[in-house]
Amino acid sequence: MKNLLSAAQMREADAYTIKQQAIPSIDLMERAAKAFVQVFMQEVTEKDTSIAIVCGPGNNGGDGLAIARLLAHEGYSNCEVFLASFSAKQSDDYLINLARLKEAKIAVTPLDEVARLRKSEATVIVDAILGSGLNKPLTGDFLALATLVSELNRKVIAVDVPTGFYAEGQLSHYNGVKAELAIAFQQPKLNFFFPESVQALARFKVVDIGLDQDFIASQSSRWKLTEPADVARLLVPRKNFSHKGTYGHALLIAGNETTMGAALLAARASLHTGAGLTTVCLPQSGLIALNTALPEVMALPRTVDLSIDVFDQFNAIAIGPGLGMETENERLLEQIIGLKRPLVIDADALNLLAKRQDILAELAPGSILTPHLKEFDRLFGPHENWWSRVATASEEAQQRKIVIVLKNQYTFVCLPDGEIHINPTGNPAMASGGMGDVLTGILTALLAQGYTVADAAVLGVYLHGATGDELAKKRAVVSASQLALQIPKTLQKILKEIK
Numbered sequence: 001m002k003n004l005l006s007a008a009q010m011r012e013a014d015a016y017t018i019k020q021q022a023i024p025s026i027d028l029m030e031r032a033a034k035a036f037v038q039v040f041m042q043e044v045t046e047k048d049t050s051i052a053i054v055c056g057p058g059n060n061g062g063d064g065l066a067i068a069r070l071l072a073h074e075g076y077s078n079c080e081v082f083l084a085s086f087s088a089k090q091s092d093d094y095l096i097n098l099a100r101l102k103e104a105k106i107a108v109t110p111l112d113e114v115a116r117l118r119k120s121e122a123t124v125i126v127d128a129i130l131g132s133g134l135n136k137p138l139t140g141d142f143l144a145l146a147t148l149v150s151e152l153n154r155k156v157i158a159v160d161v162p163t164g165f166y167a168e169g170q171l172s173h174y175n176g177v178k179a180e181l182a183i184a185f186q187q188p189k190l191n192f193f194f195p196e197s198v199q200a201l202a203r204f205k206v207v208d209i210g211l212d213q214d215f216i217a218s219q220s221s222r223w224k225l226t227e228p229a230d231v232a233r234l235l236v237p238r239k240n241f242s243h244k245g246t247y248g249h250a251l252l253i254a255g256n257e258t259t260m261g262a263a264l265l266a267a268r269a270s271l272h273t274g275a276g277l278t279t280v281c282l283p284q285s286g287l288i289a290l291n292t293a294l295p296e297v298m299a300l301p302r303t304v305d306l307s308i309d310v311f312d313q314f315n316a317i318a319i320g321p322g323l324g325m326e327t328e329n330e331r332l333l334e335q336i337i338g339l340k341r342p343l344v345i346d347a348d349a350l351n352l353l354a355k356r357q358d359i360l361a362e363l364a365p366g367s368i369l370t371p372h373l374k375e376f377d378r379l380f381g382p383h384e385n386w387w388s389r390v391a392t393a394s395e396e397a398q399q400r401k402i403v404i405v406l407k408n409q410y411t412f413v414c415l416p417d418g419e420i421h422i423n424p425t426g427n428p429a430m431a432s433g434g435m436g437d438v439l440t441g442i443l444t445a446l447l448a449q450g451y452t453v454a455d456a457a458v459l460g461v462y463l464h465g466a467t468g469d470e471l472a473k474k475r476a477v478v479s480a481s482q483l484a485l486q487i488p489k490t491l492q493k494i495l496k497e498i499k
């Protein structure tokens, strides 16, 4: 798991690297500028593109000056450099890079008046005004310049972060630069994973600038980013001489008259994630559909006199997809929670728990809740922004000793030990009905196979998103059925990486 550090910790990593590698800060800036230029050249391939590089007074601006020199060296012949130093004190490395730029006979234009930038005909703007040194809201000339850069409506590529963007903490009332791309140094900023970042950037790329990896790994941070190597380590290959009993029996309590599809989707996902056996506990009216669509899956008809002992045979139990909010389902949920076993709780089961906080309090440790934004707020109260929502999710996960999978483009997996694992896979093509049901099926199948709750959650969420990413390479929209069918291919791909 990649340790994601705060901006303050990153500054320490910076200082440590400078000391440990005996690399002067100006050389680290050169490394960062080179790494930026590598990616920039993939993004802006025409060397005669007119480019405005707008540089602030600190090290972000210093990067911008170094980038201008390196771009000229690479043959970008149409660059203008604007200096937005205003009254702030310039950093030492900024001044060194300004001198280097002058030595290279590259002209600079001081922006004594912000509006001068308006005359630029550049089609690409490199935003190097303020970076991670931002320590107060934008005002005055900086605000005017950030506003102008956005208003000009050019392709804006930000150095490290868009000007005015805080690396962490809530982002409401964003008034900074709106960038098409941020090329960030060393690690993604935490706020890139929060939906509010859409106000500041459309996408980001991360470039390695060689900060000390051991130092980064040794820092204490509850934020982790799941990486392909992590899932390859977690995934256990199927064993020789194994049989269906080896891979557990998953039960999905799901489906209702008009929402039987949810049960089928969850069951399909469980089947294709490799549960040895999958059973769906569904209303009588769903039996034909189940037997026709999924002959491998067994049925447990959901009748009022269902004996509670029947649940003993299952290794993992999920409840919720398409369940319905009827009183008998509320009663069933109460009975299932009364088993005092870890459960996967999704969809209508979450909505029922929102009404019945008394049963929620009885939930067994080791359970997994998989709410999306609305389900989460119904359960734990309204939240004004995602920082406070994730904070609540983490507190609830710790207090109740459960896992909360807070679904989002980048899903937050909040563990009972306080760690928050950010999942990098998944894409907007997956934003359609039934996707959550598939995730529930995946998680239940992994639990049935004996994965720990934390591993099942981290692995399952990654697997779900990675499968969607693979499908989205060739499709604008990915359906839940397609995704469920594709899971074995993702598993195979990960397993091949292990070899």
Ligand SMILES: NC(=O)C1=CN([C@@H]2O[C@H](COP(=O)(O)OP(=O)(O)OC[C@H]3O[C@@H](n4cnc5c(N)ncnc54)[C@H](O)[C@@H]3O)[C@@H](O)[C@H]2O)[C@@H](O)CC1
Pocket (backbone or CB within 6 Å): 010, 011, 013, 014, 028, 029, 032, 056, 057, 058, 059, 060, 061, 062, 063, 088, 091, 129, 130, 131, 132, 133, 134, 135, 136, 137, 138, 139, 142, 159, 160, 161, 185, 209, 211
């Ligand atoms: N390891 C790293 O973190 C590296 C960082 N580098 C660059 O250094 C940047 C950070 O540089 P700095 O710390 O010099 O800071 P910035 O260049 O982001 O900001 C410059 C200064 O502006 C002032 N300031 C902050 N908020 C302001 C506001 N709202 N209005 C007016 N002035 C404000 C602060 O005093 C700040 O130090 C990074 O974003 C990155 O571009 C790179 O050079 C290489 C290595």
